[in-house]
Amino acid sequence: MKPPIDNSTPTPRKGIRRLWHSFRQLFAQTPLLGWLFGFLLASILENLIGYPLARVLGLSKIPVLFGVDIALKTPLLLPATLLYDLIIYIIPLFLTVRYLTPFANRLAAWLLRAPMWVSALIHMALLFLVLYLWTGINDYRVLVAKLMMVSIIITLSLNVVNGYMGEFSCSHPGFIALGAYIASIITVGFFVGGNLKFVILPAYLAPLVFPLALILGGVVAALGALLVAIPSFRTRGDYLAIISLAFMFIVKSMFENLEILGGARGFGDQPNLATLPVVFIWTMLCIWIINNFVQSTMGKALNAVRDNELAADAMTVDTRKTKMVTFLFAAFWAGIAGGLLAHVIRYVNPGTFGLQKLAEVLAMVYFGGLNSVIGSIVGAIGYNLLSEMLRPLELIKWLIIPLLLILVMIFRPTGLIAFREFDLHKILQPKIPAKMEEVENVPPSS
């Protein structure tokens, strides 16, 4: 037997590759907590000195999405925006990673001694703080962040059907529309009035009723899914795609003909209930529940059904029940996302929920990666950010994004991060296992 190759002897590398390698080395030891500290520092820094720095660099305002839009519109400002990004984001991030990593690792290990949910909650609180500070600069960032989080819910819920279950469902825009309209009917009917008026309740009840409205929207979407599921799951293969596509058109034309909901003209005046914390909480809830679902026995059965339905059946998996429950579950979350979307934009019209929306949702799922929670998150964030940042390119944007999709399909046919489990413990744990024992041995300082 050959002796194992010693990884510690540095292989000769040059220039950028060496730099990249040392970067990787540095980052490999940083736990999630370290990254969060880095971003926190960057957003605090931006809040403190962002505006004067931008003025000094000759930018009229703080670059909103890392300056990509500014650089695309006026390429002359590219150096200034790069410098801004360097000073505000890259250098603080680098410094934090460089100097705070040991501390972050120790803290992460210490946090993991408590039950996992404590650590998870603290991480989420930090994430929200970062998001809150970063979006505090500008309302546009708030809107982009909200749309991004709604997209995460939509993408995750579709991934459950298209990725984990391996069917091809096209009815997601229909489920989103059902959720959007039902939630809007309740909030507008109870708190705004106008064309639809039930009883006008006092405004302070609105934040309490809103979750109920969202859930009702989700339930109605799930009932809609039942209508698709009953006929289509009796058959196999492509039928679900066709029936679900028909369902999408039925929902769209139903809302076009409902005069009381504004018909094709749309339905507006939703109260401003989908604030950043509300959307954030729903998104985290969705990630948590969907992740638990796909890792449960049901989730494993789902993969079995996808890979070989007959074999799964023979192994006592109730395939029909599995498929039904999953489809309804996915539709429920799509309905929730629809309710949130309607209250973020504060307007819904049937035209939004057509083929274009379907293409967008499918693109996010396949771009991010099938059968993967992280993939869906990456897909939704990536697609939304790209779409916003490249907007100044107008028509060329619609060449770049499809081209990227084609490249992803060629080099990673199942998406960027496919078939990867979202293991919370692995994500939250410190990244230097050897040193962890040391930390474990240190008596708690109290």
Add this chain to the structure above:
Amino acid sequence: MERKSKYLVISILMICAILLGACGPAAPQTIKIGVNAPITGDIPKVGEGTKFAAEMWAEDINAAGGLEIGGKKYQVELIIEDNESKAESAVAANTKMITQDEVLIIIGPQASKQAVPAGQVANDNKTPMISPWSTNPNTTLNRPWVFRACFLDDFQGPAVANFVTEEFGFTKAAVLYDIASDYPKGLAEFFKKAWEGLHGAGSVVAYESFTTKDTDFSAQLTKIRDSGAEFLFTPQYYNEVALIAQQAHQLGFTGPIVGSDSWGSAELIPLCGEDCYGAFFTTHYAAAGATGATKAFIDAYNAKHGYIPDDVAALTWDAFNLAKKAMEDCGKITGDIAADRACVKDALSKVTGFEGITGTMTFTPGSGDPSKCAVIVKISDKGEFTFYKQSCP
């Protein structure tokens, strides 16, 4: 040594960049105007018309040395954002222009499905917005900061009714419309109400409908012919108008055919041919036979882009000139964006007798909808859209 000098060069470059940024010439005083247009998506032709009209306007102003407000000249800078013909993107574009680019006023979006949600953003953020083309009442309803440059459907229906009554003295009307499409349905209802107001109940002797994508109208048209109607009102799109006019004439209907602004497309005559000659429709402006400022605009646009501008471009042009008038009326630009926006909004709601290329507009305080005249166009024997008369509220 080599590494040290590399760092030295980099740090010197950085310091230079900062100093250059700080000591560069102070930016000239400019006024930023946002344009929210559907450049990609379902209706790119509308976006193109918007963009071309906006750019032409800005070039004209800047070539003349800028916008003169309170004795001081300001250059105009356009911030054009693509709303992809989607409601979300229209909201995002408006939010960005208001909070990031800090525009003084926004022109657009054109289609109502983007203008309604975008108007909400403009109103919430206290930024004036003029939609040139949106006819949905909700765009401006209860929104003091949102205006439009076109007339609404509840004006257009009565305008047709009044015109036919005055011009021909008819008392019996027939209507043929698409029940599944939003715009024709609304307009048919407004027309029926107005006509019955003028001539009493039962004066609309045939009120026939069909559904989108129907191509055979002979059943409805036979009924209309036998009902004794003196003319036919059909607020349809150009492709359906061609079929309706041809089939009506084949069935022996001889009365005039009257339509609405959805007829105003360059495609109408090639499709319809002689069957549409002599027909009338209401619209925002008539390109053929235009005079004065309207003609100057059409000629300049045609010379630059090679085709006759449609009503979207003309309305966009008017929206820009409305904004210009409001800024001039405002008297001075303080640099405090919130105060300037409020000043422009107040000036806009007080605009009276504004001479636009699509007619004279007057705003009444408390409403973002202008009171303006509709143009009645007659299709000539050569197939040109010629100005026939104006119908005013």
